[in-house]
Amino acid sequence: MASPGQIEQEKAARRAAIRNEYWRTATNPHLHLRGESVGAFDTGLARFQAMTVNHYEHFKPTGRTFRIGMFTVVIPIVGYAWLLKKERDEREHQYRTGQVAYKDRNFKFI
Known part of the structure; x- marks a missing residue:
């Protein structure tokens, strides 16, 4: 089992990875020319949205x-x-x- 200090370090690492991905896509001029959206893919948000869509299937x-x-x-x-x-x-x-x-x-x- 992970200690509380390790869990906090893992959370900080995930936040830093998402922040770096956002800045990498936000400052890429080629993505803006093609009209693609700027933003990082957040797996936690994707899981939450999938859960809310499938809620009634598992009720x-x-x-x-x-x-x-x-x-x-x-x-x-x-x-x-x-x-x-x-x-x-x-x-x-x-x-x-x-x-x-x-x-x-x-x-x-x-």
């Missing part, structure tokens, strides 16, 4: 993911729709039974 539904989906998506939408329906039905009942005068209604024909 396994479990009880935990089901609960997360239910409590963050389904239940709030259904609850909000139920509250809207209840409030509208109560207001409609008040209008139809004459408890609210026509002039006092929020939405009316002029």
Whole structure:
């Protein structure tokens, strides 16, 4: 197992290699003439992008993911729709039974 000092040295070496590659491509005048992009290839960024693209191929539904989906998506939408329906039905009942005068209604024909 590598010691913390070795890990830091390896990280510094990788950063230096990426920095040198960037400066080598950024200062190459022939790449700018051909319209190629300037930048170093970062393997860590490439792995991260590949992981995010392939995330759904490796998704396994479990009880935990089901609960997360239910409590963050389904239940709030259904609850909000139920509250809207209840409030509208109560207001409609008040209008139809004459408890609210026509002039006092929020939405009316002029």
